[in-house]
Amino acid sequence: MADDICIEFDDVVAGYKDFMILNNLSFKVRRGSITLLLGPNGAGKSTVLKTLFGLLKPRQGRILLNGENIAGASQKELLAKGIAFVPQGRNLFGQLTVFQNLELGGITLGTKITHERIPEVLEFFPRVKERLHSQASALSGGEQKQLEVGRALLLRPKVLLIDEPSIGLSPLVVQDVFKLLQKLAAQGTTVLMVEQNVKSALKMADDAIALESGQLVLHKKASELLADPNIERLFLGGGHVPGAAGGSVASALL
């Protein structure tokens, strides 16, 4: 595996019960890049993240992290190897304080290390830092998403998987979340993200991968895809690929 590749899916088949969602999927993600997963609803984008995070065991193929096959590893093992996952939606304990939520994020680290790292993580989020003893549910949507990312950062992840972080956030707050991801990537964290806010996400991402029916149909530099005149037609309006009007991503962009 080339040195600059952090994650590789090699011929991965994965799904739910008898229904396969990822169909012989292969792709590579560069270390320290922000890679955006695109594609129509149901293409398997979230399934890629879940499979990488061990929530779904692949039926076939290899998933390599820095050259090591991690397919089938437990979530605990994957966390220990430096993979963190921020799922879609709200995932905080709303009745607990910001600080307590952070403490829970560090449960596998032990109290001492967690308490040492909390101030370090809070440096990324000045607004959240000011509300350390507020109930998490009292934070704004954007602050809550920042806290979720902060909780993942306690583990000092090498790979951050993030599923639709912009849902429910105002455009300015989305920009804050994106800037944070850029900062993390600049420090060497590999970010793999699903995001329906395609245009803004492409502006901050390095690479773009598009899936259709669980297969790779496009892998390009984000800047190249952004410059493609078909991008509006294919991804405008929440990431849908309008089959009737435009055909597939593959036929239009490859």
Ligand SMILES: Nc1ncnc2c1ncn2[C@@H]1O[C@H](COP(=O)(O)OP(=O)(O)OP(=O)(O)O)[C@@H](O)[C@H]1O
């Ligand atoms: N737990 C589950 N059990 C059964 N089927 C599931 C489960 N989770 C997802 N699926 C199905 O797997 C397919 C792919 O889902 P996935 O969430 O990966 O798509 P996606 O590309 O992220 O789509 P979206 O843009 O709509 O979030 C969908 O048809 C979905 O209904």
